[in-house]
Amino acid sequence: MKKLDERLFKTLVENSPLISIDILIKNENRILLGKRINKPAKGYFFSIGGRIMKNESISLAIKRIMRNELNIEIKNTPRFLDVFEHFYEDSIFSAISTHYVGLLYEYEVGIIDFKCLPKDQHNEYKWLSINQILMDSQVHENVKNYFRD
Numbered sequence: 080m081k082k083l084d085e086r087l088f089k090t091l092v093e094n095s096p097l098i099s100i101d102i103l104i105k106n107e108n109r110i111l112l113g114k115r116i117n118k119p120a121k122g123y124f125f126s127i128g129g130r131i132m133k134n135e136s137i138s139l140a141i142k143r144i145m146r147n148e149l150n151i152e153i154k155n156t157p158r159f160l161d162v163f164e165h166f167y168e169d170s171i172f173s174a175i176s177t178h179y180v181g182l183l184y185e186y187e188v189g190i191i192d193f194k195c196l197p198k199d200q201h202n203e204y205k206w207l208s209i210n211q212i213l214m215d216s217q218v219h220e221n222v223k224n225y226f227r228d
Contacts, residue, residue, distance in 0.1 A: 082132065089172050096178040099165075100140055101128035102157055103185040103225065104149065109208055111191065112218060113148070113201025119167035119177045123219035124205065128181070141184065148200055149191065157186035165221045183225060 083091065091097070104111035104127055112124040127148045131140040138156050145151045160183040170177040193204045209226050212218050 089175070092170050092172060092177055093175050096164075096180050098131045099128055099179045099181045100131060100137065100144060101126045101163070101181050101183050101225075102141065102144065103160070103183065104191075105185055105187045106189065106191070106206060109206040110212060111188075111204060111206055112212070112222065113196075114203040114217070115200065115219075116198075116202050117200065118169050118171050119165075120219045120221070121169075122217075124203075124207075124215070124217050124222070125201075125219050126222055126225070127201075129200075137182065145186070148197060150195055150197065151188065153186065157184035159184055161225075163221070163224065 110126070112126060115121050115123055115125050127144065129140070129144045129148070131137060135143070141157060142153055145153050163181045163183055165177075165179040165181055167177040167179075169175075191204075196204060207215065207218070213223055213226060
């Protein structure tokens with residue numbers, strides 16, 4: 080897996096959609112969301128996820144994301160749900176928008192101790208029902224769109 084240097088990544092973000100994976104982490108009828116500390120969607124509650132890297136399979140990307148964002152080692156692949164597009168007016172680069180083609184998965188988990196979760200992507204976590212997600216102004220619209228007809 081090759082990581083792009085910042086200049087090349089900026090060119091990619093400016094000129095091409097990124098492929099990402101979003102994972103709905105479920106416990107019973109609740110979804111785990113984290114409050115993002117990075118652009119895009121900074122300050123909003125969002126699903127766990129991240130980009131697929133060059134030469135990284137989808138299953139390896141899912142394992143990396145789960146390990147890096149939740150400290151969870153998974154054995155089986157989460158269930159695929161759908162494909163979504165996310166458009167943002169911002170990005171980690173000034174004055175550049177972001178376009179994601181997102182592969183949405185879901186994964187059922189047991190109890191998660193929020194104190195043990197990494198803080199480099201999300202600084203706060205909470206469990207919400209689908210109805211709470213749809214009503215909460217702190218949940219990003221792209222997450223709400225997962226549950227709309």
